[in-house]
Amino acid sequence: MTQTSLKTAPEPLAPIPFHLSEPFETRLKNGLRIVLCENDRLPLINFRLAFYSGDADEPSDAIGLTSAVAALLTEGTENYSSRELAEKVDRLGAHLSANSSEDFLVIAASALAMYEADLIDLLAEVLFRPTFPESELSLYKRNTIENLKFQRSQPNFLANEQVGRILYGEHPYATISPSPDDIEKLKRQSLQEHHASSLVPNNAVLIVVGDFEQDQLLAKLEEVFDRHWPKGEPPKREFDTPPDRSAVTITIVDRPGSAQANIVLSNLAAKRNDPDYFAAVVMNQVLGAGASSRVFMNLREEKGYTYGAYTRLNMKKLAGDFEATAEVRTAVTGDSIREFLYELKRIRETPVSEDELADAKNFLKGVFPIRAETQEGLTNLIVNQQLYGLPQDYLQTYRENIDAVTADDVQWAAAKLIQPEKLAFVIVGDGREILAQTSEFASDIEIYDTEGTKKDMAELTAEPAAPASDLSGKWSLSLDFQGQKVPVTLKIEQEGAVVTGTLDTILGSGTISGGRVTGNKLTATATTEMQGEAVEFTINAEVESDSITGTITAPIVPNALPFTGTRDN
Amino acid sequence: MSETFSLPPLEIEQYKLENGLRVVLNHDASIPVVALAVYYDVGSRNERPGKSGFAHLFEHMMFQGSENVPKAGHFQHIMKAGGTMNGTTSSERTNYFETLPANQLPLALWLESDRMRSLAVTQANLDNQREAVKEEKRLRYDNQPYGQIFDLISEMIFTNFGNAHSTIGSMEDLDNASVEDVQEFFRIYYAPNNAVLVISGAFEADTAKQLVKTYFGDIPSQPIPAQVDVEENGEVANKYKSWEDKLAPFPAFLLGWKIPKRRSTEFNSLYLAGKLLYDGDSSRLYQKLVKGDESVIQLFGFTDERRGPSGIFVGAIPKPEMDLSVIRDVIMREIRSIATDGPTPDEMQKLHNQLINDSVRMRQSSMNRAQQIAEFTLYDGDADLINKELEELLAITPAQIRAAADTFLNNENRSLLDIVPAGKG
Numbered sequence: 001m002t003q004t005s006l007k008t009a010p011e012p013l014a015p016i017p018f019h020l021s022e023p024f025e026t027r028l029k030n031g032l033r034i035v036l037c038e039n040d041r042l043p044l045i046n047f048r049l050a051f052y053s054g055d056a057d058e059p060s061d062a063i064g065l066t067s068a069v070a071a072l073l074t075e076g077t078e079n080y081s082s083r084e085l086a087e088k089v090d091r092l093g094a095h096l097s098a099n100s101s102e103d104f105l106v107i108a109a110s111a112l113a114m115y116e117a118d119l120i121d122l123l124a125e126v127l128f129r130p131t132f133p134e135s136e137l138s139l140y141k142r143n144t145i146e147n148l149k150f151q152r153s154q155p156n157f158l159a160n161e162q163v164g165r166i167l168y169g170e171h172p173y174a175t176i177s178p179s180p181d182d183i184e185k186l187k188r189q190s191l192q193e194h195h196a197s198s199l200v201p202n203n204a205v206l207i208v209v210g211d212f213e214q215d216q217l218l219a220k221l222e223e224v225f226d227r228h229w230p231k232g233e234p235p236k237r238e239f240d241t242p243p244d245r246s247a248v249t250i251t252i253v254d255r256p257g258s259a260q261a262n263i264v265l266s267n268l269a270a271k272r273n274d275p276d277y278f279a280a281v282v283m284n285q286v287l288g289a290g291a292s293s294r295v296f297m298n299l300r301e302e303k304g305y306t307y308g309a310y311t312r313l314n315m316k317k318l319a320g321d322f323e324a325t326a327e328v329r330t331a332v333t334g335d336s337i338r339e340f341l342y343e344l345k346r347i348r349e350t351p352v353s354e355d356e357l358a359d360a361k362n363f364l365k366g367v368f369p370i371r372a373e374t375q376e377g378l379t380n381l382i383v384n385q386q387l388y389g390l391p392q393d394y395l396q397t398y399r400e401n402i403d404a405v406t407a408d409d410v411q412w413a414a415a416k417l418i419q420p421e422k423l424a425f426v427i428v429g430d431g432r433e434i435l436a437q438t439s440e441f442a443s444d445i446e447i448y449d450t451e452g453t454k455k456d457m458a459e460l461t462a463e464p465a466a467p468a469s470d471l472s473g474k475w476s477l478s479l480d481f482q483g484q485k486v487p488v489t490l491k492i493e494q495e496g497a498v499v500t501g502t503l504d505t506i507l508g509s510g511t512i513s514g515g516r517v518t519g520n521k522l523t524a525t526a527t528t529e530m531q532g533e534a535v536e537f538t539i540n541a542e543v544e545s546d547s548i549t550g551t552i553t554a555p556i557v558p559n560a561l562p563f564t565g566t567r568d569n
Numbered sequence: 570m571s572e573t574f575s576l577p578p579l580e581i582e583q584y585k586l587e588n589g590l591r592v593v594l595n596h597d598a599s600i601p602v603v604a605l606a607v608y609y610d611v612g613s614r615n616e617r618p619g620k621s622g623f624a625h626l627f628e629h630m631m632f633q634g635s636e637n638v639p640k641a642g643h644f645q646h647i648m649k650a651g652g653t654m655n656g657t658t659s660s661e662r663t664n665y666f667e668t669l670p671a672n673q674l675p676l677a678l679w680l681e682s683d684r685m686r687s688l689a690v691t692q693a694n695l696d697n698q699r700e701a702v703k704e705e706k707r708l709r710y711d712n713q714p715y716g717q718i719f720d721l722i723s724e725m726i727f728t729n730f731g732n733a734h735s736t737i738g739s740m741e742d743l744d745n746a747s748v749e750d751v752q753e754f755f756r757i758y759y760a761p762n763n764a765v766l767v768i769s770g771a772f773e774a775d776t777a778k779q780l781v782k783t784y785f786g787d788i789p790s791q792p793i794p795a796q797v798d799v800e801e802n803g804e805v806a807n808k809y810k811s812w813e814d815k816l817a818p819f820p821a822f823l824l825g826w827k828i829p830k831r832r833s834t835e836f837n838s839l840y841l842a843g844k845l846l847y848d849g850d851s852s853r854l855y856q857k858l859v860k861g862d863e864s865v866i867q868l869f870g871f872t873d874e875r876r877g878p879s880g881i882f883v884g885a886i887p888k889p890e891m892d893l894s895v896i897r898d899v900i901m902r903e904i905r906s907i908a909t910d911g912p913t914p915d916e917m918q919k920l921h922n923q924l925i926n927d928s929v930r931m932r933q934s935s936m937n938r939a940q941q942i943a944e945f946t947l948y949d950g951d952a953d954l955i956n957k958e959l960e961e962l963l964a965i966t967p968a969q970i971r972a973a974a975d976t977f978l979n980n981e982n983r984s985l986l987d988i989v990p991a992g993k994g
Contacts, residue, residue: 093922366651
């Protein structure tokens, strides 16, 4: 090779084919489907017992029941306490856990292959004999409620909550999370009943990937999972269809004082086993899946509106949606939406270039075998193929199918999955500012507060009541933090009705930008950085000349903390 | 069962180019993927007073372009080929790595060789990356609750500057760095004879060797960098510090001990003692503090593995109304119990199974293999140690664990950092 050949990127070597063998499939007499995929590369074994019903299948007066059942399967059984189970699992160097999503409940177990029999026993123990102890349920409720309250301080959660409600209407996908009240209502008895009625073999698949002897394993699975596990009645998945939409709507979640606007533009798109799946994935790769996709290059690299802008296809079992998302400086909310709309229109109306198409396909084909390198990764691929009812040779033909996508297919998929005239805009941030920048995009506008309650639009459009007092100055507050008095300092600069400044508390130091004074009421948000994410404290207060009373709401802490204070002279 | 467990050895071929570059090939064609790891023998341990933070600043510079790869081009090339990549800096080394479809091996070698040969160390790149590092320090250390505590405790347990100071370094030192300083740093430390290159995954050995020669063979070697002295004098690490953290929501504490170097019997014994104390839902401290007493929000512990004196740490964020000294007593009592009675037979069985499990799982990913092999090659001069590590750890006896806990994890050798939320102390 000559020196000049080092100047440009080299050509790849001949591609090496990636072969995945098709798994063995059978069904036990009680209806349990069995999928076995032998892989003796390393002495490991991986089990997934998956049920074809999930959070969407629970009654509307028992939201959160399925996830509670899943979480508590491993917290105590007829033969072992929660601690004994943890010890048994750890002593094998194994892993055992259960989780639910909208469409599925999955129990996962993995270990060294020599512990195959022990692992099957543990899997059977948590599946057939969980006791849902009162003490563990009560610990679960306490921790879950704290997490749910914390979620409400996060703008992403507030946005997703609205997107779910608007796109899915009466369909259960509309509910993205239980409420603290839902969790509070959970009873041990309803967990036991749900466990007994919904975890039935004729609604499940057991997938085993790893180093095993097939006949021997099959015999053991029949013995454990067939004989004592009668058929049941699988839940009927008959739900209301998501509503038809005919125009763009705007939903603003008002978070007074937010420094950023979280934008989500979304419409209903396609379910996971849509025939145009591959074209859809390539389209989304070009448009917004990654850091070299169009919307990222436009909104971040060219315009500098945001740290990241992406598009996503959420393809679930029964329906799905398309989303374009970014967190932007409030002042460029309108401009960011214009750039998004430009990119959505462009990919629908103009064929993608050959280079963009090739880059997107190369990326998708290239990372596919990397994802299958570990047994955990390979198992996940097989689990998805099984759970979503994808073709038998789905994994074997994935890369060919990606490769076959043409520029025309991409344009077709964009036109089918992106509907600019029916988008739901959901924007979380300073309502007044966002409303001023977005009202040109649609006439159907609704406002919600951060608790999810609908507000009167007049609250945002009315001229704000003139601030009765000037809050400028340094305020020394005494905060009631779980019985302890904690000093807090509030430094405020006020211009007209707008307040800026800092909040120094034991929970951190925050910057206040764009708080508001209405009459003698102050609403403001202080932003700080925790573990790489922006978190916010909300301040609500009333002022009487030099004295102030109010509350501070902070993440991690479940309830609003009351305070009183005075202005320093 | 675990005593009889054995794994087939990984295929290892190690050799050296004329310019001193150490090359290791680990052939495993089970998946058509290839991983490349380039480890430079430079970390914060090499930095002298007044020059802290250079190794990490350099990691940033390595993504700023070289003769034939424009700024940010490295990432774009890898992404378009369907790969993943990154780089990190520790006290011991600076590493760069990528995983790609196997047929893209030439691209990975070209990208790594281009920056080893011709990194663009310009004033503009230096200024730009100095600012990026400051931003990173603000984001990851200064502006994080508890973000500085691990750097603080290292300063407490170590006395030698090379061990004690943080990888992120002093911003003042970075401000004082001239472009000539940085060029000199590159010349000395980013030379082929100061680096290890590991290729792991699906490839033809002859093709790989030919490609390595083509891309790296003509990069000139440099005089060997001066040896660093990381020895600590004999003194123990008995220190106390109270630290006001204005972002921390709750009081917390961190205990640290200075312990012998990696791969010593004592280090391995303490690594295992640590697993028994804080690793997993069945660990002694998790069951006592998180589940039993429900006194702790978060419990954590880890060993800091170094070529010289190393460290072990245990920390907790207690629930707000809890007495920290009571929780520390529980921790010290559990450590005393290991130092007096040693681990139980059940605990030894758990350790053995976890070690075997970790070792088998590590082998699945070409990137994990490449990184571990690179460490053994750089630190110990022998890539084949990857095939002996499990055996070394399984050979540790309960008596050795007991003795190491007794000798090192005591109050006399203990540093205690109390984290006090500012305004509450």
